[in-house]
Amino acid sequence: MMSEQHYLALDIGGSAVKYGIINQGGEITLKGSYPSPKTNIEDFWQQFEQHLLPLARQHQVSGLAISAPGSVDCDSSVIYGHSALRYLHGPNFRDEFQRRYQLHCEIENDANCAALAELWHSKLVDDFCLLVIGSGVGGSTVINGKVHHGKHLHGAEFGYMFVGIDDDGKPVNISGCAATRSLIQNTAKLLGLQEEQLNGKRVFELAEAGNKGVQAVIDKWYQMLAYGIYNVQYCVDPDRIIIGGAISSRPDLLVRIEEKLDQIFSENPYSSVRPQLSVCEAGNDANLIGALYHYLQRQELKS
Structure with missing residues (x-):
C-alpha cells in the first residue's frame, strides 16, 4: 500500500507568507507563517531555505503549490502585473525551485486559488x-x-x-x-x-x-x-x-x-x-487549499 502523499503549499501575501503541509485530500496537517521578505528575491530564497526547506525535506513532500499576487502565467510560472512585492515579478518559479531545491512547483493567482478552494471543498x-x-x-x-x-x-x-x-x-x-x-x-x-x-x-x-x-x-x-x-x-x-x-x-x-x-x-x-x-466556506486557509487543487489539476492527479 502506497503511503499518503503530502505537499507544501505557500500563500505569498504582502505582509506574510503562510504555509501548510497538506495531504492529497486537501487536509492541512501543519501550518504556520512568517513575515514576507520586503527587499529582493534573494531574501525570498533565503527565508524559504530557513523556514520551509527543512519542512519540505522532513515531510518528503511530493511538490510545491503556490498562491501569489499579480497576473500569474500558470504555463510559464512567471508573475506579471503589479503587487506589493515587486521582486516576485519576473523570475520563473518552476525553474528556480527545481534548480535550487529539486522541488516541482505550480503557481496560481491568489484570488483564483481562493475560488478553486471553493470549487473543491464546496463541490x-x-x-x-x-x-x-x-x-x-x-x-x-x-x-x-x-x-x-x-x-x-x-x-x-x-x-x-x-x-x-x-x-x-x-x-x-x-x-x-x-x-x-x-x-x-x-x-x-x-x-x-x-x-x-x-x-x-x-x-x-x-x-x-x-x-x-x-x-x-x-x-x-x-x-x-x-x-x-x-x-x-x-x-x-x-x-x-x-x-x-x-x-x-x-x-x-x-x-x-x-x-x-x-x-x-x-x-x-x-x-x-x-x-x-x-x-x-474555505475560510482563512482557502489560498493554501486552492493552490494545492491547482497543483493537482496541473499534474492530472485530481480524480
Whole structure:
C-alpha cells in the first residue's frame, strides 16, 4: 500500500507568507507563517531555505503549490502585473525551485486559488464569480470548473471597474471605494486619524458604538460594493457571486449588501437578474487549499 502523499503549499501575501503541509485530500496537517521578505528575491530564497526547506525535506513532500499576487502565467510560472512585492515579478518559479531545491512547483493567482478552494471543498457545479475584499478587490471567475484567466491574464480583475467619480471629478474604481482599505481611509479622514490607527474591525466597532459619521461611511461603502456586484452579475452572468476576504466573516455582510441591491433594483425596474450571493466556506486557509487543487489539476492527479 502506497503511503499518503503530502505537499507544501505557500500563500505569498504582502505582509506574510503562510504555509501548510497538506495531504492529497486537501487536509492541512501543519501550518504556520512568517513575515514576507520586503527587499529582493534573494531574501525570498533565503527565508524559504530557513523556514520551509527543512519542512519540505522532513515531510518528503511530493511538490510545491503556490498562491501569489499579480497576473500569474500558470504555463510559464512567471508573475506579471503589479503587487506589493515587486521582486516576485519576473523570475520563473518552476525553474528556480527545481534548480535550487529539486522541488516541482505550480503557481496560481491568489484570488483564483481562493475560488478553486471553493470549487473543491464546496463541490460547486455551477459557474461562479468570487470577489475577495481586502486591501484591494480581487476576483476570479470559474466557468465549467475552470478558472477563466483571460487573454492578458486579467480575467476577473473586478477591482479595476469604474463605478463613479470622486469630489474632484476623477474616476473611482471598485478597489478605490469598496475595499477594506478604502473603508479605513475614509474613516481616518473623517476622524482626523492616521490610517495606521485603524483597521476594519475597529471601524465597525466605532459604528456599532453609535458614531453617526462612521455609520455613514460604512453605508456608502456597502452601496459601492453593491454597485460592483451588480456590474459583475450583468457582465459575467454567473450562477452565484461569492464574497471572500476577512470581512466575509461578518454575520450581517450579506444582509447589508442585499439591502443595497434592493435599492438598485427598485430604481432600475428593467433589471431582472438578481445576484445570488454567498460567502466563502474555505475560510482563512482557502489560498493554501486552492493552490494545492491547482497543483493537482496541473499534474492530472485530481480524480
